[in-house]
Amino acid sequence: MTDLRSLPRLRDGALNLGDWLTEPQPATAGALNVFAGTVRNTHEGNAVSGMTYHAHRGLAEARLREIEAAAEARFKVSARVAHAVGKLEIGEISVIVVIRGGHRAEGFEACRWTIDTIKQAVPIWKEEHYVDGNARFLEGVPIQPVESP
Amino acid sequence: MRVTVECYGASSRWCGSDAITLDLPDGATGNAALDALADRYPDFAARRDCVAIASGDAITSPTAPLFDGDVIALIPPVSAG
Numbered sequence: 001m002t003d004l005r006s007l008p009r010l011r012d013g014a015l016n017l018g019d020w021l022t023e024p025q026p027a028t029a030g031a032l033n034v035f036a037g038t039v040r041n042t043h044e045g046n047a048v049s050g051m052t053y054h055a056h057r058g059l060a061e062a063r064l065r066e067i068e069a070a071a072e073a074r075f076k077v078s079a080r081v082a083h084a085v086g087k088l089e090i091g092e093i094s095v096i097v098v099i100r101g102g103h104r105a106e107g108f109e110a111c112r113w114t115i116d117t118i119k120q121a122v123p124i125w126k127e128e129h130y131v132d133g134n135a136r137f138l139e140g141v142p143i144q145p146v147e148s149p
Numbered sequence: 150m151r152v153t154v155e156c157y158g159a160s161s162r163w164c165g166s167d168a169i170t171l172d173l174p175d176g177a178t179g180n181a182a183l184d185a186l187a188d189r190y191p192d193f194a195a196r197r198d199c200v201a202i203a204s205g206d207a208i209t210s211p212t213a214p215l216f217d218g219d220v221i222a223l224i225p226p227v228s229a230g
Contacts, residue, residue: 054158059208141226
């Protein structure tokens with residue numbers, strides 16, 4: 001069993017789901033909810049060849065840890081999150097959320113809240129690469145604070 | 150005073166560089182820096198109001214004063230996930 005608390009949440013290259021499932025399930029937990037986001041091969045009708053994730057590293061790391069802590073306080077669960085930076089290929093994992101909680105209801109809710117918050121509060125930007133050789137940054141949302149419980 | 154602006158994400162395309170040096174009057178705020186960039190780069194001007202400013206590892210208020218030698222970061226709309 002590995003203690004993941006000290007590991008950076010922002011990782012260079014594609015994520016390995018197994019790396020983020022090595023912590024023991026708390027004896028009081030009856031649910032393990034996992035979300036992994038992957039790079040898909042099409043977007044708005046365009047054939048995609050890959051994705052580069054850019055980040056403000058210091059702020060992104062701080063925000064990912066802040067989101068973990070907020071999820072744990074809000075839903076009374078254990079939360080781990082990780083996000084990739086750099087160039088990823090189709091099908092590779094860009095983001096992982098692992099929630100361990102008492103019951104499935106708060107597990108699903110916490111998992112949904114966590115990934116939704118990552119998408120609007122972490123300074124990471126997708127640069128999409130297309131099969132025709134073009135690339136562009138995707139439109140995003142103005143960065144939001146992490147809501148305290 | 151002289152301030153360095155780091156351009157993250159799409160803002161590097163709007164401003165044509167990953168980093169820009171601005172000469173601003175003493176007492177200028179983050180908003181003044183954004184205004185200066187908007188004057189210089191039309192693609193940035195069109196998106197100025199959806200850009201946040203970071204200093205160090207935190208988002209800062211655009212009304213906060215800047216100081217000579219400061220380094221700030223442009224945080225355009227985010228697309229994590």
